Amino acid sequence: MITESAAAQWDLELDDLFLTIGHRFGRVELRRRMRDYVRGLLAPVARKNSWQLAEQAGHSTPDGLQHLLAGSKWEPDDIRDDLQEYVAGKLGKADGVLIIDDTGFIKKGTTSAGVQRQYSGTAGRTENCQIGVFAAYASACGRALVDRELYLPKSWTEDRERCRTARVPDEREFATKGELARHMVLRALASPLPITWVTADSAYGQDNRFRRLLEQSGVGYVLAVPKSQFSVGCSRIEGLFAQAPDEAWEKISCGDGAKGPRIYLWAAVRLPAVAEESFPSTLASWPTRSRPATCSALSRTWADITAPGAGDWWACSPACTTPGCVLRRPSGWRSRTATSPTRGGGWRISIGPGRPRGRSGPRRARCTTTAG
Incomplete structure (x- = not known):
């Protein structure tokens, strides 16, 4: 109250x-x-x-x-920059998280910019709506929206007269939601916001260009990817978990959900190193899958600041320094404790070398993710 x-x-x-x-x-x-x-x-x-x-x-x-x-003249992007500076001063912490997600706005008619029949996660079905891609900043001090982009479908960008009627600038071309997200991440990283991690659902995690951008920017990330995602040595990431022995699973709380505590069993396995253009010999992956369990334990998790979709798989860095997030490293399948959001799926984690922005010192691992 x-x-x-x-x-x-x-x-x-x-x-x-x-x-x-x-x-x-x-x-x-x-x-x-x-x-x-x-x-x-x-x-x-x-x-x-x-x-x-x-x-x-x-x-x-x-x-x-x-x-x-x-009718009046003012620049929304200038106000966005002021807002990011304000949020950095009020909520900024060294372990801050940037959260990328999109949402739908149900509309009637056809004149609102970007409106068409398309899937809306807000409604959970295809509706006549607009889609906005948003960036939020979260830390122990609180959370706030810090950027936005309106998604314009091709039905709009290929109809310049319709765009002019809705006052969409002529230079605005078609961009996927992933491209819009990449632009927002770059702006946020260039802003005063102290960002250590970026997180997003599988719509963005499955985009390898989005993951490469984060790796090249030297920022940690936790991204969902589909369970059908290709993995080294397995055509689908979910296939790895059928091989997990019972002792690999550990009971972990994922916070309190709408229907009570969300308790899962977690396991992780290290995959062979993968050579990639940015990190020729040091990239590895730890996929993790969770399955429901019964337990009264509760813990504060990232579920407090973001709401993943049902069935998503998630991942976190084995070198993660987030309090409460620990990965033990015996050989083969290994247990892990994680405080990242999940809803009954698993994780795929890609680890690459890098340094936190603005800091010197030894390289630290960073993580990507998976969802399904």
Whole structure:
């Protein structure tokens, strides 16, 4: 329950944020409308259209808010940069995590930019919707959205007149969700945000270009990949787990879910080193699969900051320094304790050499992942 003092402090913090980005709006009335618009988005308004947001702000008509969004001159990307600097100052920690995910916004009609019938993870089915790809920053201090990209299907980018009607810039070309995610990761790594890990679901983890970007950037990562993902010595990653002996499995908590504790049995195996262009002789993989178990133990996990899809497989670095995440290294199949998100799948971990950004010293391992 939120107390009055907490609400007052939250209001002061919001005013502080408004002061941080206010200089991006050239006129005082635009700054006031920006504040009213943001407060309206955060308010319990049933439908967040211009009319209802204007009513929430006490405006007689929505003209002012519509002008703010469609007629006035300000650069959203400049505000994004200010926001990332603000979040770094408030929530930044050395072990910060960047989370990539997409979500759908169900729409009626065909005029909203990027709208078409497409799969929406939010709805769990194909709907007439827009898809946005988002980046969130999380640390022990809290979490916040720090970047966004609107996905434009080819049905839009190949119809320039339709794009102009929706005010989509002419230079905007088709880009996959993975490409949009790569752009956001590069921006985040160039920002003041201290990022040690990047995590995403299988839509991004199965994209080898996304994984290579993270390896080349020297940042750790935990990415889901499908259980059908190719693995060294096995056509499908799931085939490896049929070989696991009973003693390889260890009971680990994955946090509290909507239906109570999520307890799984975990196991991991080291694969032969894989030669890749970026890391010729040092890349290895540890796939891990989990299966449900019954246990009352609970622990705080990454499930607190991200919600993976059902059936995903995940992975984590054997050199991971996250508290509570330990991988013991006997030969062959090995037990592991992990605090990464999961929902009844397994992990595939790719380990490559690299150094944390802005630090010198010995190379540390980093991880990629798997989902299914």
